[in-house]
Amino acid sequence: MAATTAAPAKGKRRAAGPLFVAPFMVLFLLLFLAPLGYAAYLSLFQERLIGGTAFVGLDNYVKAVQDPQLIHGVGRVALFFVIQVPVMLLLALLFALALDSGLLRLARVIRLGIFVPYAVPSVVAALMWGYLYGPDFGPFAQLSRDLDLPVPRFLSEGWMLGSLANIVTWEFVGYNMIILYAALRTIPTELYEAAAMDGAGAWRIAWSVKLPALKPALMLTLLFSVIGSFQLFNEPNLLMKVAPDVISSSYTANLYAYSLAFTGQQVNYAATVSFLLGLVIVIASYAILLTANRRRTP
Amino acid sequence: MTTTTAPPPGTTSTPVKGRKPATRGRRAPSSGRRSTPLTIAMLAALAYFLLPLFWLLIASTKSTQDLFNSFGLWFSDAPQLLANVKATFTQDDGVFVHWLLNTVMYAVVSSVGAALLAAAAGYGFAKFRFRGDRLGFNLVLGAVMVPTTALAIPTYLLFAEAGLVNTPWAIILPSLVNPFGLYLMRVYAQDAVPDSILEAARIDGAGEARIFFTIALRLLAPGLVTVLLFTLVATWNNYFLPLIMLNDPDLYPITVGLSSWAAQAQNGGAGSSSDMLALVVTGSLISILPLVVAFLLLQRYWQSGLAAGGVKQ
Numbered sequence: 129m130a131a132t133t134a135a136p137a138k139g140k141r142r143a144a145g146p147l148f149v150a151p152f153m154v155l156f157l158l159l160f161l162a163p164l165g166y167a168a169y170l171s172l173f174q175e176r177l178i179g180g181t182a183f184v185g186l187d188n189y190v191k192a193v194q195d196p197q198l199i200h201g202v203g204r205v206a207l208f209f210v211i212q213v214p215v216m217l218l219l220a221l222l223f224a225l226a227l228d229s230g231l232l233r234l235a236r237v238i239r240l241g242i243f244v245p246y247a248v249p250s251v252v253a254a255l256m257w258g259y260l261y262g263p264d265f266g267p268f269a270q271l272s273r274d275l276d277l278p279v280p281r282f283l284s285e286g287w288m289l290g291s292l293a294n295i296v297t298w299e300f301v302g303y304n305m306i307i308l309y310a311a312l313r314t315i316p317t318e319l320y321e322a323a324a325m326d327g328a329g330a331w332r333i334a335w336s337v338k339l340p341a342l343k344p345a346l347m348l349t350l351l352f353s354v355i356g357s358f359q360l361f362n363e364p365n366l367l368m369k370v371a372p373d374v375i376s377s378s379y380t381a382n383l384y385a386y387s388l389a390f391t392g393q394q395v396n397y398a399a400t401v402s403f404l405l406g407l408v409i410v411i412a413s414y415a416i417l418l419t420a421n422r423r424r425t426p
Numbered sequence: 427m428t429t430t431t432a433p434p435p436g437t438t439s440t441p442v443k444g445r446k447p448a449t450r451g452r453r454a455p456s457s458g459r460r461s462t463p464l465t466i467a468m469l470a471a472l473a474y475f476l477l478p479l480f481w482l483l484i485a486s487t488k489s490t491q492d493l494f495n496s497f498g499l500w501f502s503d504a505p506q507l508l509a510n511v512k513a514t515f516t517q518d519d520g521v522f523v524h525w526l527l528n529t530v531m532y533a534v535v536s537s538v539g540a541a542l543l544a545a546a547a548g549y550g551f552a553k554f555r556f557r558g559d560r561l562g563f564n565l566v567l568g569a570v571m572v573p574t575t576a577l578a579i580p581t582y583l584l585f586a587e588a589g590l591v592n593t594p595w596a597i598i599l600p601s602l603v604n605p606f607g608l609y610l611m612r613v614y615a616q617d618a619v620p621d622s623i624l625e626a627a628r629i630d631g632a633g634e635a636r637i638f639f640t641i642a643l644r645l646l647a648p649g650l651v652t653v654l655l656f657t658l659v660a661t662w663n664n665y666f667l668p669l670i671m672l673n674d675p676d677l678y679p680i681t682v683g684l685s686s687w688a689a690q691a692q693n694g695g696a697g698s699s700s701d702m703l704a705l706v707v708t709g710s711l712i713s714i715l716p717l718v719v720a721f722l723l724l725q726r727y728w729q730s731g732l733a734a735g736g737v738k739q
Contacts (some may be wrong), residue, residue, distance in 0.1 A: 144634035145554025152547035153562055155603045159581065160569050167580035194463030207539070219471075228470055229463040234469070241472045247717040249663035252710040255688055256478045257486070267481065293577075298475065310729055328606040351571070358572040361667045363734065366685060369692050381629065382575050382666075389579050390670060398579055406576035413571040 143287075147230040164406070170344035170399035181396075188400035197378035198401060202358075202408065204289065205380050214294035217349055219297070219302035225334055226303075228312040229382050239309070243302035250299060254366035256281075257295045262370070283371040300356070311345035312338060348421055351413055358409045361386065381405050435585050486510055486708040490701045510708040517705055523577075525677050525683035526712070528700060529662055532594065532679055536601035537657035538694030543651050544604055545646050548611025552620065563612070569605040575666050596671035599681070601661045607653040615642070651727035655720065662717055680713040 135203035149215060158390035174184045192198055202258065226232060227239055261282035263269050269279045282291045315338065323333050361382040368375040368383075439696060481498060487505040496502035512523050551563050554590065581600055585591045590599070619642050627637045643650070665681040672678055675686070693704035721728070 145550050145556040145559065147634075148546045148550030148554070148561070149562060152543045152603070152608060153566075155543065155599075156566060156569070156605075158598050160558050160572070160577065160605075163580035163584055164572070165574075166584050170580070170583065190656065194641045217457040223468070223471065224466055229464070231459065231463075231464050232468055233460050233462075233465045234713050238468050242475050243721070244718060246473055247659060247721050248479070248714045249665070249681050251475065251663070252683050252714055253478070253481075255684065256482055257711055260478060260481060265494045265498060270498055298478070298704070302475065306729065353658050355573050357572060361575055365529065369689055385576075385579055385700070386666075386670070389582070395583060399583070402576040406572055409573050410568075410571050417588050 131231055157226050164403075165401040167403045167406075170235050171397050171403050172238070173396050175394075175396060188397055189404070191397070192400050197384055198333050198381060198404075200313060201378050201381040201384045202382065202405075205358050205360050205382075208289060208293060208360065209354065211289075212296055213350070213353040213357060215293070215298045216301055217300050217304060217346070220308055220349065223301070223305045224308035224312055228338070229330065229334075237305075243306055244297050245301075246303040248299065250362040252296075253295055254363045257291070257298070258367055258370050259292055265346065274348075283374060284372050285368070288367070288371065288374045292360070292363050292367065296356070298361070300353075304353075307349055308345050311342055315341045316336060343420070347417070350416060354416060355409055358405065358412065381408075437519075442678045462692060482707065482711050482714075486704075486711040488704065488707075490703040493703055505710075510704050511712070514705045514708045514712065518675075521675060522680075522683065522709055522712075523706075525678050525680045528677060529679040530595075530682075530716075531669075532597045532664075533600070533658050533661040536598050536661040537654045539598070539602045539605045540607055540657040541650050541654035543602060544607035544611045545615075545643065545650050546556055546611075546638065548609050548649075549615045549619065549642055549646065551608075552615035553621070553624065553642075554646070563608075566608050567603045570609060574600075578667050578670060579665075584673065588687070592674055592677065594671055594677065597664070597668050599662070600667060601657065601664070604653065606661075607657065608651055611646065611649050616645060618645045618649065648727045651724055655724060655728045658720065680709070684709050684713065 171188050175179050262265050272279050359382045360380045364379050377385035385401040388394045487507040488502050492502035554719045590596050615643045
């Protein structure tokens with residue numbers, strides 16, 4: 129009896145699986161793979177003044193890897209990544225551990241309050257911080273003037289990358305904290321009990337039990353941070369309006385691709401740059417994944 | 427609702443709020459164990475995160491004049507929040523209302539669509555074996571790493587050829603595909619939908635579609651809310667895509683609209699746009715309220731849903 133009902137059910141199951149998956153996969157092909165393929169295709173052509181669009185093979189790529197504006201843009205976001213991401217993830221980790229320690233009063237309020245900036249559009253975040261940074265009516269400038277201190281120049285050449293890093297950190301510490309906190313809540317209590325019985329204190333438990341258990345979640349946050357940093361666009365694009373002398377149209381790689389496509393009308397070269405940028409991000413992500421995996425199994 | 431999604435014993439990937447006191451009762455601290463220095467340090471951190479929002483709240487009660495002339499972190503002598511709100515909604519024949527409605531429309535359609543698509547596909551990948559399922563899933567997993575802004579320019583060019591540029595579709599279609607959402611839903615479905623329930627329903631003669639819509643979707647609710655909420659944020663806050671896809675201000679979402687106002691406020695210090703700055707500030711405040719409320723109301727769902735993706739890799 130059981131065998132006769134199970135057999136047709138299994139046949140049905142095999143047929144139903146693809147149907148559940150199909151709508152997503154069709155859109156995925158159309159809206160993910162097709163644009164990628166199209167960018168790759170476009171990147172092989174160049175628009176010439178005479179003769180229209182011509183196939184040029186990898187010429188655009190040769191041009192791109194020697195393009196100082198692109199190199200500077202990528203270099204700037206790489207520097208941004210190297211400084212901002214560790215600070216952000218370390219803060220997120222400390223906050224998550226503090227929340228999970230059970231030692232906090234007002235833990236719920238603190239948790240949600242730190243997370244709230246994530247719900248703020250980056251446009252609004254950049255506008256707000258842009259005004260806060262402002263040398264005229266920004267409160268920091270007002271305070272320093274009242275105290276006869278030098279006015280901090282958040283929007284100057286030397287400070288800009290740090291000011292951008294601050295905005296991005298403000299926006300995403302809470303988000304990363306929540307991911308790490310959620311992961312911490314899933315560690316089985318028995319592990320703590322065993323560690324405590326072995327005489328481990330709170331710090332020791334955090335270091336030897338919680339951190340290893342957090343590794344997958346930390347990888348996830350790191351991966352999202354790579355992707356986010358390298359495609360930095362919104363914040364510099366908005367601060368560009370308040371500090372046009374500091375932020376050029378090629379300040380970040382993404383800003384450069386945008387200005388190539390929409391103000392420079394260099395569609396093919398813009399496709400090359402965005403394709404390359406995507407490639408850089410995928411390679412950086414894989415490199416991080418591989419290093420982490422190698423460390424896990426020495 | 428959360429109690430129905432309690433995972434079978436032994437799985438650790440789906441934290442459920444109701445379960446916490448039972449398994450982690452030891453760690454529910456008595457008030458004597460609470461640390462005042464740590465609390466103070468965290469409140470200081472909290473102040474940093476709330477400072478800009480506090481500033482925004484104060485600033486939206488000021489005229490553009492007062493924004494320049496009064497201290498940034500306190501009210502001016504003549505608070506005028508309501509006047510600012512009214513001016514924001516009536517500027518340029520109420521274009522801000524358009525932006526708000528556009529944003530709601532783009533965000534709701536995209537996030538509901540994306541969540542349902544991801545749930546169906548995640549369920550399909552988690553609970554069925556079929557030819558090519560690994561390849562399909564890995565392809566999508568790899569796509570998690572492809573940055574959306576690197577996709578945006580080629581998507582724009584494709585859409586331009588298809589005549590979709592400067593229509594709502596240009597914003598909604600690309601937002602429907604959420605690879606991380608699919609990943610999250612697959613992980614979630616694996617634990618939250620027990621095979622035994624599916625088998626029982628099949629033996630009772632329920633069709634696969636019916637099983638999915640009446641049983642699985644309900645069990646998937648926290649994961650679904652998570653994907654929904656995070657897609658909602660992504661589309662609500664989306665700036666790059668609408669910036670390149672749209673050039674008709676009546677189609678703008680709030681983000682692009684606000685940045686265009688901000689540019690106006692920056693350029694024209696005097697004349698017709700002299701009060702623009704107050705509108706940018708008040709508009710910013712209005713634009714963040716719905717999402718903050720959504721997150722606060724739905725927190726128990728998205729926090730448990732998020733945990734699933736953070737643990738399994």
